[in-house]
Amino acid sequence: MKKIALLSMVAAALILSGCNKKEEHAQATAKSVASSSVHSASSAAIQEALPGAPLPSSKATSSVSSVQATQERATEEIASKKEEAKSGAAEAVDAKALYTKCAACHGPDGKRKALGKSGIIAGMPKDEVLKSLEEYQAGTLNKYGMGALMKAQVAGLSKAQMEALAEYISSLK
Numbered sequence: 001m002k003k004i005a006l007l008s009m010v011a012a013a014l015i016l017s018g019c020n021k022k023e024e025h026a027q028a029t030a031k032s033v034a035s036s037s038v039h040s041a042s043s044a045a046i047q048e049a050l051p052g053a054p055l056p057s058s059k060a061t062s063s064v065s066s067v068q069a070t071q072e073r074a075t076e077e078i079a080s081k082k083e084e085a086k087s088g089a090a091e092a093v094d095a096k097a098l099y100t101k102c103a104a105c106h107g108p109d110g111k112r113k114a115l116g117k118s119g120i121i122a123g124m125p126k127d128e129v130l131k132s133l134e135e136y137q138a139g140t141l142n143k144y145g146m147g148a149l150m151k152a153q154v155a156g157l158s159k160a161q162m163e164a165l166a167e168y169i170s171s172l173k
Contacts, residue, residue, distance in 0.1 A: 095168035122172035130166035
């Protein structure tokens, strides 16, 4: 009975922890590995036990150890797949989607003075845009009195996102 409960918990954890395609694939793989190992360990222990009689302690211990080892392997594989998904996601930054937040003030083509104060950002050199974004994020830049507003806008951006955004803004003509 404990094995069935443990199997249920493993399956539930695998099902509930996924968010994207790569994680779902990792979970499906881990689930099939865990399921087959747990099933074989559980069947062997159940076949040897008499109905209603407790499992012999050595059999129970080996079955539990097998289940725990399988669960650890599945957990490690899921963690590995999540890391792969994160690194792949970092490489594929959608700068145009990031710019939609900027477009509210700077315009869809970057040719509007934000709140009637700032300079036009379309076509600015990438390194200049990146430097400005980093300084706004650090709170050390306050061009046109927009430092606090811009700091809030770029606060959640990663280095890769800022680089992609700077590249996109410099390509606007």
